[in-house]
Amino acid sequence: MAKMMKIAIVDDEKDMRQSISQWLALSGYDTEAFASAEEALKSLGPNYPGIVISDIKMPGMDGMVFLKKLMSSDSALPVIMITGHGDVPMAVEAMRVGAYDFLEKPFNPDRMTELVKKAAGARRLTLDNRALRQELSDGGQLMKKLIGSSPVMERLKEDILDLGQADGHVLIDGETGTGKTLVAHALHAVGSRAGKKFVLVACSAFDEDALEKRLFGPMMPEDPRLPAVEEARGGTLVLEDIEALSDRLQARLLGMINDQGSPAETRIVAICNMQEQDRTCEDALRPDLFYRLAALRITVPPLRQRGEDILTLFTRSGEALAEEYGCDAPQVSAQEAAQLLQAPWPGNVRQLINVAERAVLQSRRGTGTIASLLMSDHEEMQPVMTTEGKPLKEYVEAFERMLIDNTMRRHKGSIASVMDELCLPRRTLNEKMAKYGLQRADYL
Structure with a gap:
């Protein structure tokens, strides 16, 4: 949490900015300091990925005006106000306007860290909820x-x-x-x-x-x-x-x-x-x-009716899981690709992801094969091969598409690198990408 959240420190006193910044940096936070509210406002947008610590009494725009501007931009942004001795009534007014809390000088650094931790947690929850709502409202995504x-x-x-x-x-x-x-x-x-x-x-x-x-x-x-x-x-x-x-x-x-x-x-x-x-x-x-x-x-x-989608889903799931586990994604052979395509997948996509995860874990240990997973004795994971055959051409095309897709992803859309690895001339690669609906822009 701490490393993911920013802390904006706004104070006209250089020593105060530096001491707060150094203390919070030791606690693992990413800090940025501003000498004035006007300067800070240029960087603090509605979805600022962190919280704000601001002095109340500053020349130019004071802390109260600054707070009101922040609240009008993003009312859920946690702002911790720093007050001088005797400024408690002003701090109470700041809380009424929307401040998260206040610290009275001289304050205990541990108390500040505790308050920052709570405010950062609240901010993370707000940002996560916004991201989820955005995802749910974004039909394209x-x-x-x-x-x-x-x-x-x-x-x-x-x-x-x-x-x-x-x-x-x-x-x-x-x-x-x-x-x-x-x-x-x-x-x-x-x-x-x-x-x-x-x-x-x-x-x-x-x-x-x-x-x-x-x-x-x-x-x-x-x-x-x-x-x-x-x-x-x-x-x-x-x-x-x-x-x-x-x-x-x-x-x-x-x-x-x-x-x-x-x-x-x-x-x-x-x-x-x-x-x-x-x-x-x-x-x-x-x-x-x-x-x-x-x-x-x-x-x-059902997944068994989706043809080459099975290989696309398997390789993308394997890549995502391999990144999560910090290892290389397992490579799918032509024989394993055929076995993946033939399996009836009674658990559908959910089962495929489980098999992909087990394949990644096996690959990390350097043991086992995808074929061994598909022939597992565990009933819940056992996609026994179907008796329904497919034309050889379908298997070849599905494997070819998967191979080009994987190579494009690995080389981040570099056509020259893909041509070199697959020993294909430019025209042939372009024709095959067009045939399989693969676009270079998706890999950049």
Whole structure:
């Protein structure tokens, strides 16, 4: 935390600036000092990645005016004010304006460090929440997380863009681990409700009484949240594992939907995760509720239908995990690529990421192969090879695309380096990149 947060120190006294800066630097903070409020304002924007320590009495713009300007720019920026002896009433006024806290000279450096730590923690939480809200409202970023260019994924992305602009309720179904919740996020982010509330309730995580309270209220006294139907008003309410709703709660949800009329004030996105053989979402829900929710429907494709996306997902997951573990990503041979493509992946993307992580850990130890993971005896990780064959041409093209993609990533888009490593002339490389939809700009 300390190394990630900046501390802006604003004081017209050079000795005070230096002593505070040196003390906090020893505690691991990244400090920057300013001799005046006017100078500091040039560097302190609305999303400043840290906190501010400022003297109250300064020539030119004093600390109170400075504080008010900071609060008007970013009311959640923690500002610790330094006051002289007898300036406590002014410090109290600063707290009223929005200061995080104040220190009275002469102050204990340990007390300052403790206060800075708390303020930095509060700032990190604010910035993380803002980043999450930005991500949820940025449909383009979320759509990029739907990795893959297979025909079924292209259709899924088109469906998301189309249904995101619609106003009706949506039912999302598909096998476990396919990314249904990510699709729900993307639906909200690309639609007209993007700037409004997005509330997700995992229905299977509650017993019936607790789920009823979470959805419709009244909430428990110790829970400050509104009931989900109130919290999501005007936005999107996502109900994961909607099949976990009892008949009584399904009836109550249907009543709420009917009361809203059309167009709906709150959009319901229901995620159904039926895995039982010969049972569907339609079997699990009341017919009247099912047809209200399924007027707009998205089925997320299983990984085994996504062709070369499997290799793209595996290599990108391996690269990200290798970076996290501080080692090289495992290299996929042609035989292993074929095995990855043939596996039925009952756990879908979630299972693939687990296999990729185990492959990275094996590679770091210098033991094992991807093939050994795919033939694991552990049932939850065992993607036994399918009996369905594919034309040799599909395997060759998928492996070729993966190889070019990996090499471009490793060389950060350097065409000359890729040509040299793969022994390809420029024209051939350009033709293959165009064939596989690879663009140099994505690797720079």
